[in-house]
Amino acid sequence: MKDRTALIVGAANDIGGAISVKFAGRGARLVLIDSDQQKLEKVFAKVAAAGAKAECIAVDWANSAAVTSAVDTIVKKYGALDILVNAIDQRDGVPITEGTVETWERSLKENITPLVSFSLNVIPVMRNQKYGRIVNIGSLEYLGTPKQANYSAAKSAIFGLTRSFALELAKDGITVNQILKGDVKTAECPLSPEEEEKGAAQLPVQRLGKPEDIAYAAAYLASGLSGYVTGQNLIVCGGKSIYSSMSA
Amino acid sequence: MAGLQGKVALITGSASGMGKKTAQRLAERGAKIVINDIVSEKVDQTVQEFSAQGFEVMGVVADICKTSAVQEMVKSAVERFGSLDILVNNAGMERAGALRNLSEQDWDLTVNVNLKGAFLCSQAVHGHMIEKGGGRIVNIASRAWLGGAGQAPYSSAKAGLVGLTRTLALELGRKGVTVNCIAPGLIHTPMWDELPEKNRNGFLAKQPMGKIGEDEDIANAVLFFLDDEASFITGQVFYVCGGRSLFAG
Numbered sequence A: 001m002k003d004r005t006a007l008i009v010g011a012a013n014d015i016g017g018a019i020s021v022k023f024a025g026r027g028a029r030l031v032l033i034d035s036d037q038q039k040l041e042k043v044f045a046k047v048a049a050a051g052a053k054a055e056c057i058a059v060d061w062a063n064s065a066a067v068t069s070a071v072d073t074i075v076k077k078y079g080a081l082d083i084l085v086n087a088i089d090q091r092d093g094v095p096i097t098e099g100t101v102e103t104w105e106r107s108l109k110e111n112i113t114p115l116v117s118f119s120l121n122v123i124p125v126m127r128n129q130k131y132g133r134i135v136n137i138g139s140l141e142y143l144g145t146p147k148q149a150n151y152s153a154a155k156s157a158i159f160g161l162t163r164s165f166a167l168e169l170a171k172d173g174i175t176v177n178q179i180l181k182g183d184v185k186t187a188e189c190p191l192s193p194e195e196e197e198k199g200a201a202q203l204p205v206q207r208l209g210k211p212e213d214i215a216y217a218a219a220y221l222a223s224g225l226s227g228y229v230t231g232q233n234l235i236v237c238g239g240k241s242i243y244s245s246m247s248a
Numbered sequence B: 001m002a003g004l005q006g007k008v009a010l011i012t013g014s015a016s017g018m019g020k021k022t023a024q025r026l027a028e029r030g031a032k033i034v035i036n037d038i039v040s041e042k043v044d045q046t047v048q049e050f051s052a053q054g055f056e057v058m059g060v061v062a063d064i065c066k067t068s069a070v071q072e073m074v075k076s077a078v079e080r081f082g083s084l085d086i087l088v089n090n091a092g093m094e095r096a097g098a099l100r101n102l103s104e105q106d107w108d109l110t111v112n113v114n115l116k117g118a119f120l121c122s123q124a125v126h127g128h129m130i131e132k133g134g135g136r137i138v139n140i141a142s143r144a145w146l147g148g149a150g151q152a153p154y155s156s157a158k159a160g161l162v163g164l165t166r167t168l169a170l171e172l173g174r175k176g177v178t179v180n181c182i183a184p185g186l187i188h189t190p191m192w193d194e195l196p197e198k199n200r201n202g203f204l205a206k207q208p209m210g211k212i213g214e215d216e217d218i219a220n221a222v223l224f225f226l227d228d229e230a231s232f233i234t235g236q237v238f239y240v241c242g243g244r245s246l247f248a249g
């Protein structure tokens, strides 16, 4: 992906940050995007310190005009846009008893609306280039998790979007794939040492995931090496998915 | 992709097609290569080609359906190279036909090569991987495991390979061995070039991308799973099929 222009949406969270660092190491030109400016600047400082060609833009992604304008600016500046990673990930932990239509709509708005919005703005550019890589970060929790109904449903939506986009864009040199993360230890999901030990013991590989595990997979799907892979789910979960149907 | 310096890799059925391409890419990254096939002239030729490029390589003619031949092969590989870190169960073949036309021999041969062979090789190799604290097994299944008219033995065998993948991933996960499975779609082979254009177009019409894949696409996917950085990925079925697995019909 050397000299490819990559948009990392959700770059301020731990996984988006690890993806940024990984892509920087592979020589991509990076545009880091998040709605949380403070956190974004911290990640950006790390990536820039590693000598990456990078910039960061804080975007209020709930506002579709702001997304369009950000993408326009980037395309004008670089003349190309090769890679889009959608790494936004917001669990809400709302149990059924506290769920409302508002919590439901908020979850979809936070997790899915920006993914759709960035994709719709980026795809015409990729179509013109006859080249593109879209990588969506999903979660194995789409299979259903107590107190995460909203999040689980939002992550399920990534299936239909990924596969439909993939089929619709298959002849345009654009691949669209999904990474499903398993139990990954991040700043957003802090765990006590006991919780971590218990979680690790339940996985076939006996350890929890790291953001870097996801970043490694994203780098492959965003690279020129995966040109015949589209519409797929790459599950990075230490083997947890084996216990479940709907995972092959 | 990180180097594979010093790693020892056994790739079955690697005297032709995607197995050979995978072996080539592994060798270029510094792995020591064990070429296996059932056809001895092809093994000799591949070993010659690899030696000429300065790769560390040995060839073993063995039928992977035979326990003793597999054990012998693994023993000689470990004697020569000291260990075995990587196994790619790639050897495969197909006897196809409508249900009523298939013989017991068609079934046995197809299931033995595609499924039993992978079982025997994994069994013979895994102890060496555990001894070294880890390893990588990649099985080459097929998108056809989802089912294909006229493909009863092949589809069944490849579906079995998926079950084997997931089971061995569970058994070997705590030992640092990952086990994954690649499901190729239609990949360019010499046979493809010999098909009449009408038949080729018929196949292409069912490819979302409108094209078939190349050996290189499979080799790239195998390399992805073999990397040290892929240690959190196990038990997966990964389709390299140009989106064909999404497509009904």
Ligand SMILES: NC(=O)c1ccc[n+]([C@@H]2O[C@H](COP(=O)([O-])OP(=O)(O)OC[C@H]3O[C@@H](n4cnc5c(N)ncnc54)[C@H](O)[C@@H]3O)[C@@H](O)[C@H]2O)c1
Pocket: B012, B013, B014, B015, B016, B017, B018, B019, B036, B037, B038, B039, B042, B062, B063, B064, B065, B090, B091, B092, B093, B113, B117, B140, B141, B142, B143, B183, B184, B185, B186, B187, B188, B189
């Ligand atoms: N070509 C495709 O379109 C395609 C699609 C899906 C899956 N696959 C799978 O990919 C793998 C490689 O396919 P390929 O197209 O490169 O085929 P290939 O025929 O070029 O290579 C397979 C090799 O396996 C060897 N072999 C067969 N039986 C053996 C045995 N008993 N012991 C040792 N070696 C044996 C053959 O001699 C041959 O050299 C196979 O498992 C195949 O089922 C291929």
